[in-house]
Amino acid sequence: MTKTLPKDFIFGGATAAYQAEGVTKGEGKGPVAWDKYLEDNYWYTAEPASDFYHKYPVDLKLAEEFGVNGIRISIAWSRIFPAGFGDVNPKGVEFYHKLFAECHKRHVEPFVTLHHFDTPAALHANGDFLNRENMDHFVDYAKFCFKEFPEVNYWTTFNEIGPIGDGQYLVGKFPPGIKYDLAKVFQSHHNMMVSHARAVKAFKDGGYSGEIGVVHALPTKYPYDPSNPADVRAAELEDIIHNKFILDATYLGEYSDKTMEGVNHILAVNGGELDLRDDDFAALKAAKDLNDFLGINYYMSDWMQAFDGETEIIHNGRGEKGSSKYQIKGVGRREAPTHIPKTDWDWIIYPQGLYDQIMRVKRDYPNYKKIYITENGLGYKDEFIDHTVYDDARIDYVKKHLEVLTDAIADGANVKGYFIWSLMDVFSWSNGYEKRYGLFYVDFDTQERYPKKSAYWYKKLAQTQEIDE
Numbered sequence: 001m002t003k004t005l006p007k008d009f010i011f012g013g014a015t016a017a018y019q020a021e022g023v024t025k026g027e028g029k030g031p032v033a034w035d036k037y038l039e040d041n042y043w044y045t046a047e048p049a050s051d052f053y054h055k056y057p058v059d060l061k062l063a064e065e066f067g068v069n070g071i072r073i074s075i076a077w078s079r080i081f082p083a084g085f086g087d088v089n090p091k092g093v094e095f096y097h098k099l100f101a102e103c104h105k106r107h108v109e110p111f112v113t114l115h116h117f118d119t120p121a122a123l124h125a126n127g128d129f130l131n132r133e134n135m136d137h138f139v140d141y142a143k144f145c146f147k148e149f150p151e152v153n154y155w156t157t158f159n160e161i162g163p164i165g166d167g168q169y170l171v172g173k174f175p176p177g178i179k180y181d182l183a184k185v186f187q188s189h190h191n192m193m194v195s196h197a198r199a200v201k202a203f204k205d206g207g208y209s210g211e212i213g214v215v216h217a218l219p220t221k222y223p224y225d226p227s228n229p230a231d232v233r234a235a236e237l238e239d240i241i242h243n244k245f246i247l248d249a250t251y252l253g254e255y256s257d258k259t260m261e262g263v264n265h266i267l268a269v270n271g272g273e274l275d276l277r278d279d280d281f282a283a284l285k286a287a288k289d290l291n292d293f294l295g296i297n298y299y300m301s302d303w304m305q306a307f308d309g310e311t312e313i314i315h316n317g318r319g320e321k322g323s324s325k326y327q328i329k330g331v332g333r334r335e336a337p338t339h340i341p342k343t344d345w346d347w348i349i350y351p352q353g354l355y356d357q358i359m360r361v362k363r364d365y366p367n368y369k370k371i372y373i374t375e376n377g378l379g380y381k382d383e384f385i386d387h388t389v390y391d392d393a394r395i396d397y398v399k400k401h402l403e404v405l406t407d408a409i410a411d412g413a414n415v416k417g418y419f420i421w422s423l424m425d426v427f428s429w430s431n432g433y434e435k436r437y438g439l440f441y442v443d444f445d446t447q448e449r450y451p452k453k454s455a456y457w458y459k460k461l462a463q464t465q466e467i468d469e
Helices: 033-041 052-065 090-105 121-125 132-148 161-169 182-205 229-251 257-270 278-287 352-364 392-410 453-464
Strands: 010-014 070-074 109-115 154-159 211-217 220-223 293-297 301-305 312-314 325-328 332-334 371-376 415-421 440-443 448-451
Touching: 010 371, 010 453, 033 121, 052 090, 052 448, 070 090, 070 415, 090 109, 109 132, 132 154, 132 182, 154 182, 154 293, 161 182, 161 211, 161 229, 182 211, 182 229, 182 257, 182 278, 211 229, 211 371, 220 229, 220 352, 229 257, 229 301, 229 332, 229 352, 293 352, 352 371, 352 392, 371 392, 392 415, 392 453
Parallel strands: 010 070, 010 415, 070 109, 109 154, 154 211, 211 293, 220 301, 293 371, 371 415
Antiparallel strands: 301 332, 312 325, 325 332, 440 448
16 A cells, blocks of 8 residues: 655755865854864764755755755854854855755755754853853854844754763763763753753744744664563663653653653762753743644664663764664663664664654644654665665665654654755764765765665655655
8 A cells, every 4th residue: 555645745855064064164164072073083074074065056956856845954053153152253144044045946945953963162162051151152042043044934943952962971972072971961951951942932032933843863762571670661761861851841841750750760870960940940831832843853763671780882883783882870771672673883773663752742742733754864885886876775764764654644643744864975973974874975075966766766755745665
């Protein structure tokens, strides 16, 4: 049976400023923490990435030709405010005006994110969102953008608050590279969610046209043995760290008793305490019903086993299958069933997890309004042959996720669009350039673009709105 997507569905492609633009140091742009961190810790930099700063007319023309009618773009905060606050860089402002104009010329609706992992370096060094002063700077930056760019109809405050805390303070693969500090993880989540709430309230109070929401990465968590209460508990605690804490903040304006019980348990085992203030909850409460949409980034699910030992996390950054490890004291360890497929980066391929996550939001947070799948895709070691990539595995991955998405719509979830990560190949934060996701292959030496087999498949999908069997 052929599955059909709704008539007003957005068939999008996703990008992010730092992963695509290049020109990390020129044109008046201020530094970000990633600049030095990549130089010190990895085997690549974000220069020139996909050179989107110069190549955006090419990419948007390709988007139009291939039926992509929405694009996720992020504004580089330090391209607007080089120091994070204070003086404005007119070249940065002009660039984004030209970029958004090109989007509209090509009939590709821009969904614009204010913060996609790239806090300006001075603010990042000053504690990033653990420092409450930086929350104020973010809200000021947001207000500037709302006023300056009326041509934007869809705003997102943050991309993936969960993985920011995880990358910076748990796994240590993002700057500042701190590991296993669970209190910082939760405090970062909380402070960013309060910043989100304040920005949303400012947008609504300002009477701006358009919509505003947030993008959360929501990897579904399952007990390895559903009949074992200890495994069920491990999955619940892992879910609180990565999903429930931030979803509660978004849609409840507070943390449920069950959520806080889990947080307090994790901190009792791992140390640290949180600074949660009355004013914070007032801000969260004021914004909880004002989100126009939720963006869900979904790539994988995890299975959790009970575990009593010490915390150890090993990040697989080079695509060496089976090299990753994840176990947290007082929480549990990841151990997937052997029959579940994985990518070379040990990301578990499980489309059903997307359905389960959408339905969980619908059930537990009925004030969600509508959902966009703002990222989903397959990171792959593409083989470039005959000026293209025969990426059947990527097509299969996307197809299976779109099929469960239509099931969720049929079961009453309001899902209005899907953005493949990524529109064209970009650089991957902690994995470099070997891990490709794009519909369009980028030769990073020549900056030429080549449509992959998946691009032609996606074009047909957008034209027919039917997921072929």
